[in-house]
Amino acid sequence: MNIYVLLKRTFDTEEKIVVSDGRIEDESAEYIINPYDEYAVEEAIKQRDEHGGEVTVVTVGDEESEKQLRTALAMGADKAVLINTEDDVEDGDQYTTAKILESFFEDKEADLILAGNVAIDEASGQVGPRLAESLGINYVTTITALEIDGESANIDKDVEGDVEKIETALPVLVTCQQGLNEPRYPSLPGIMKAKKKPLEELEIDDLDLDEDDVEAKTETIDIFLPPEKEAGKVLEGEIDDQVKELISLLKNDAKVL
Amino acid sequence: MDFELTKEQTMIQKMVREFAENVIKPRAIEIDKEALFPLDIFEQMGELGILGIPFPETYGGSGGDTLSYAIAVEEVGRVCGSTGLSFAATVSLGASPIYYFGTEKQKETFLRPMAEGRALGSFGLTEPNAGSDAGGTKTTAVEDGDDYIINGEKCFITNASFAKTIIVTAVTGKNNRGKNIISAIIVPTDTKGLTVTSNYDKMGVRGSDTAEIVLDNVRVPKDNLLGDPQKGFSQFLYTLDGGRISIAALGLGIAQGSLEKALSYAKERKQFGKPISNFQAIQFKLADMAMEVELARNIVYKAAWLKDHDKPFSKEAAYAKLYATETAFRAANQAVQVHGGYGYMREYEVERYLRDAKLLEIGEGTSEVQRMVIARQLGC
Numbered sequence: 001m002n003i004y005v006l007l008k009r010t011f012d013t014e015e016k017i018v019v020s021d022g023r024i025e026d027e028s029a030e031y032i033i034n035p036y037d038e039y040a041v042e043e044a045i046k047q048r049d050e051h052g053g054e055v056t057v058v059t060v061g062d063e064e065s066e067k068q069l070r071t072a073l074a075m076g077a078d079k080a081v082l083i084n085t086e087d088d089v090e091d092g093d094q095y096t097t098a099k100i101l102e103s104f105f106e107d108k109e110a111d112l113i114l115a116g117n118v119a120i121d122e123a124s125g126q127v128g129p130r131l132a133e134s135l136g137i138n139y140v141t142t143i144t145a146l147e148i149d150g151e152s153a154n155i156d157k158d159v160e161g162d163v164e165k166i167e168t169a170l171p172v173l174v175t176c177q178q179g180l181n182e183p184r185y186p187s188l189p190g191i192m193k194a195k196k197k198p199l200e201e202l203e204i205d206d207l208d209l210d211e212d213d214v215e216a217k218t219e220t221i222d223i224f225l226p227p228e229k230e231a232g233k234v235l236e237g238e239i240d241d242q243v244k245e246l247i248s249l250l251k252n253d254a255k256v257l
Numbered sequence: 258m259d260f261e262l263t264k265e266q267t268m269i270q271k272m273v274r275e276f277a278e279n280v281i282k283p284r285a286i287e288i289d290k291e292a293l294f295p296l297d298i299f300e301q302m303g304e305l306g307i308l309g310i311p312f313p314e315t316y317g318g319s320g321g322d323t324l325s326y327a328i329a330v331e332e333v334g335r336v337c338g339s340t341g342l343s344f345a346a347t348v349s350l351g352a353s354p355i356y357y358f359g360t361e362k363q364k365e366t367f368l369r370p371m372a373e374g375r376a377l378g379s380f381g382l383t384e385p386n387a388g389s390d391a392g393g394t395k396t397t398a399v400e401d402g403d404d405y406i407i408n409g410e411k412c413f414i415t416n417a418s419f420a421k422t423i424i425v426t427a428v429t430g431k432n433n434r435g436k437n438i439i440s441a442i443i444v445p446t447d448t449k450g451l452t453v454t455s456n457y458d459k460m461g462v463r464g465s466d467t468a469e470i471v472l473d474n475v476r477v478p479k480d481n482l483l484g485d486p487q488k489g490f491s492q493f494l495y496t497l498d499g500g501r502i503s504i505a506a507l508g509l510g511i512a513q514g515s516l517e518k519a520l521s522y523a524k525e526r527k528q529f530g531k532p533i534s535n536f537q538a539i540q541f542k543l544a545d546m547a548m549e550v551e552l553a554r555n556i557v558y559k560a561a562w563l564k565d566h567d568k569p570f571s572k573e574a575a576y577a578k579l580y581a582t583e584t585a586f587r588a589a590n591q592a593v594q595v596h597g598g599y600g601y602m603r604e605y606e607v608e609r610y611l612r613d614a615k616l617l618e619i620g621e622g623t624s625e626v627q628r629m630v631i632a633r634q635l636g637c
Contacts, residue, residue, distance in 0.1 A: 066264075067267070067268075071268055071271075074268055185276055187304070187305045187319075188269065188272075188305060188306030188309065188321060189306045189319045191265055191268045191269055191272065191321075192265060194265075195265060
């Protein structure tokens with residue numbers, strides 16, 4: 001089976017976001033594999049171990065993204081592709097990424113493409129579905145189970161806490177939700193072997209694309225942090241009085257009743 | 258010069274840190290309190306290849322370098338001194354001598370299970386009357402046909418109750434100047450006549466196994482002799498030099514953990530209406546701790562780097578061991594002080610860091626012995 005994973009390098013979840021001059025400061029930030037994409041890498045490895053084939057991890061990013069690709073290789077992926085847009089794309093959006101990936105996948109015969117449900121940075125959840133649309137293949141988002149049997153895939157899809165059972169045919173693109181699996185730690189021998197695994201680097205030129213072809217369809221107007229939470233108020237006194245005060249506050253101050 | 262870690266070293270650091278945070282840290286208080294050796298944690302570390310970092314793949318290892326190994330010990334030590342100590346001892350003292358000096362057959366039989374993480378190892382050097390003075394070793398190994406018969410006693414041996422093999426040092430004869438020849442012999446722990454008891458009630462590193470060994474007519478094949486019988490002593494010295502880097506790395510981890518705990522507590526704890534990190538008395542402590550931790554890291558990494566590049570590292574390993582373990586003790590002590598009364602309580606963990614750090618100034622060559630080693634390197 002020909003398995004592909006779409007991977008994004010994102011801010012570490014423990015990183016504090018600092019905004020200055022309308023930009024997020026990323027100078028000293030730590031980066032990780034987008035946690036939802038880790039589920040995708042894990043699932044790809046499991047499916048390959050069960051059905052055979054090869055796992056290729058693809059990212060659209062810059063030089064630094066190699067670290068996250070190497071980590072995926074250390075977990076057990078076979079090959080990695082870095083589509084480096086550092087010199088060609090200034091402010092890409094989901095359209096940009098999907099368009100680049102569309103060109104990349106044109107001559108690939110993918111049986112299964114896995115992506116994260118969303119990236120934790122911008123959380124659009126669009127790249128996977130857009131890519132599937134443009135490739136003309138089936139897609140299922142937020143999956144929590146995947147069974148492949150020959151040419152068909154049986155999938156559990158998380159729908160706001162409920163489960164939808166879906167049967168579909170390969171090739172298929174899925175986006176992975178928490179609960180699908182428990183991503184493994186890359187083992188030490190895995191880490192050492194990762195440096196010998198193939199990592200191909202491409203630019204959009206190699207995919208016969210121009211800067212104009214992938215120009216963002218959206219424009220970011222402003223970036224700001226949510227207002228700081230104000231200190232809460234603890235009511236005191238007899239319970240009956242507290243209840244009365246609470247109702248009055250909810251009615252008159254908060255105006256929610 | 259290049260102070261950057263390689264991609265592999267960075268990945269190993271990240272992986273071991275995550276493992277330590279998720280698997281070891283939640284158990285650290287219990288491991289110390291109950292003095293329970295966390296065998297299951299070692300099984301998981303073995304499966305992930307952490308126990309085989311500095312050994313090549315041909316012997317079942319992970320094919321990493323000394324620096325990667327030191328980084329891994331640091332990350333484990335940052336959350337649990339007990340687990341860190343047993344990790345450092347099995348790799349540096351149990352397995353490494355076989356890798357350095359063993360025959361192909363010994364490597365296949367004894368090193369492979371350890372490098373693959375399926376077995377733990379020990380090094381039996383210390384005796385009731387021979388510690389830093391290894392020349393005072395009383396244990397003897399007498400030739401008998403194709404075997405050695407070993408008699409003697411060893412004490413304070415890390416991991417011995419859980420080890421598959423113990424490398425035992427013993428007197429095998431006298432040289433032409435009438436001095437004892439001390440050799441190292443690999444003794445499987447299931448050999449008849451070998452008794453391991455673990456009754457020590459320790460101040461710190463309580464979850465790391467420490468045992469006494471009695472060897473009563475223990476018979477092992479002569480094939481188990483490790484390395485050159487005439488050069489036993491210089492072999493231990495090389496082994497101990499390597500071991501010092503790992504104990505230094507463990508001290509670095511404890512110092513780093515102490516700093517992090519003190520810093521986060523100082524930012525949270527409010528007195529006189531503001532976080533105590535606003536007071537210079539506390540700031541100066543934190544500044545000193547941070548500086549010393551970074552200096553310790555530099556010398557630990559340098560010693561490991563020298564070893565990886567086949568350069569002499571004896572002096573730097575002693576610098577690293579001495580400085581990093583004393584830094585660990587100072588940092589843990591200050592961390593308790595910054596925490597005040599809470600720091601004295603087990604729940605806040607820094608008192609454990611202090612008890613664990615104390616051992617590092619004693620084990621694998623006391624601070625005083627490190628100074629002797631350094632002085633000797635200076636030509637004194």
